[in-house]
Amino acid sequence: MSSALTSSAGETGVPPAVMAETAVNQARAAEPDASVWVSANAGTGKTYVLTRRVLRLLLAGTEPDRLLCLTYTNAAAAEMSRRVFDELAKWAVSPPDELAVALAALEGAPVGDDMLARAPTLFARAIEAPGGLKVQTIHAFCERLLQRFPLEAGVTPEFEIMDEDTQRQVLRQCIDQVLDSAAQPGDAPLHAALKTAVAFAADGQFDALLDAVLRRRDTLVDLLQSEGDENAEHDARLGGIDGGLRARLGVGANATQVGLTAQQADVLSPADARRAADVLAEGTKTDVARGAMIVAVSNEADAARQVVL
Numbered sequence: 001m002s003s004a005l006t007s008s009a010g011e012t013g014v015p016p017a018v019m020a021e022t023a024v025n026q027a028r029a030a031e032p033d034a035s036v037w038v039s040a041n042a043g044t045g046k047t048y049v050l051t052r053r054v055l056r057l058l059l060a061g062t063e064p065d066r067l068l069c070l071t072y073t074n075a076a077a078a079e080m081s082r083r084v085f086d087e088l089a090k091w092a093v094s095p096p097d098e099l100a101v102a103l104a105a106l107e108g109a110p111v112g113d114d115m116l117a118r119a120p121t122l123f124a125r126a127i128e129a130p131g132g133l134k135v136q137t138i139h140a141f142c143e144r145l146l147q148r149f150p151l152e153a154g155v156t157p158e159f160e161i162m163d164e165d166t167q168r169q170v171l172r173q174c175i176d177q178v179l180d181s182a183a184q185p186g187d188a189p190l191h192a193a194l195k196t197a198v199a200f201a202a203d204g205q206f207d208a209l210l211d212a213v214l215r216r217r218d219t220l221v222d223l224l225q226s227e228g229d230e231n232a233e234h235d236a237r238l239g240g241i242d243g244g245l246r247a248r249l250g251v252g253a254n255a256t257q258v259g260l261t262a263q264q265a266d267v268l269s270p271a272d273a274r275r276a277a278d279v280l281a282e283g284t285k286t287d288v289a290r291g292a293m294i295v296a297v298s299n300e301a302d303a304a305r306q307v308v309l
Contacts (some may be wrong), residue, residue: 028110029053032060047076051083055106058088058122059115062127065092081135088123255261264301273298 029036030052040046054067071077091099093228099119103111126133133273152159161171182194201209213220246253250258268276273295280291283295 014041026052032054032057033063047080048085051080051087052106054080055087058126059107059111059119061104061118064126065131065134068136068141069133069135070141071135072137074137077135077137077140083135084133084135085123085126088126091119092121092123093122131297146295171214258304261301261304266299268294268298268301270295270298270302 026049028034029038029049037051043259051071056280057067058064058138069077069080070079091102094102096116101117103119107115123290146153146155146159150159178190179194184191185191197209197213198206238280243253245251246255277291277295280287280294
């Protein structure tokens with residue numbers, strides 16, 4: 001549950017009993033001495049609970065540089081860090097009476113003189129801690145770990161992480177080099193692969209097809225990679241892939257491209273396709289193009305059916 005629910009039940013319409021249970025569960029999750037796992041939907045207050053847990057750990061005497069908070073996104077890391085420092089900043093300037101009330105609300109009970117004395121100092125200590133208060137993404141933490149232990153991790157010392165623009169440029173260069181090689185008939189397997197890919201790419205969709213394949217390249221490598229050098233084993237693996245794909249798509253073992261194309265005519269006849277195109281013709285430029293594509297596919301399917309018949 002969110003912090004808003006714990007403070008304004010009347011506004012949200014949540015029953016008081018639910019609010020009380022939520023407050024108890026949030027307090028348990030923020031208990032410094034407990035090891036807890038919090039599972040909740042987005043927007044229900046996980047960051048609120050984590051922030052309270054960090055604050056209570058600091059109040060309990062944990063040094064700021066001993067804390068590590070990991071998030072999935074930079075935005076989440078920045079938000080959590082902001083909440084923690086905002087609260088610490090308030091403690092640094094609050095009068096003793098107000099501070100005692102705030103700490104009692106956080107701890108769920110009146111606090112002792114040691115916490116009252118420690119709280120105003122935590123803002124400066126968190127800022128001055130070596131490396132600061134560590135609230136970062138998982139990726140940033142892993143990068144830092146690899147930079148500290150590159151040899152143990154098997155990476156080049158002083159490596160740098162490519163930004164997204166550089167990644168796209170390098171990937172584009174690699175793709176262009178492979179396509180240049182594939183365009184040469186001398187490389188028979190690569191040339192045949194390119195011809196197959198082009199045949200299955202609709203107009204202007206080759207890059208999209210290539211991008212989809214690259215996103216699943218690890219899966220494709222696992223499927224196609226043969227543990228041995230024997231052609232029979234490799235062919236058997238390909239046969240298994242072919243059978244699995246046919247089963248998933250509902251395609252028979254004896255199905256042909258012409259036959260599959262002909263079956264499309266049973267789904268949408270040329271007359272139906274023309275009616276759909278007429279409706280789309282009244283829409284946007286994209287709608288008109290899609291209508292033309294529907295007609296073209298329907299005509300191709302009808303022609304294939306005539307061949308089959």
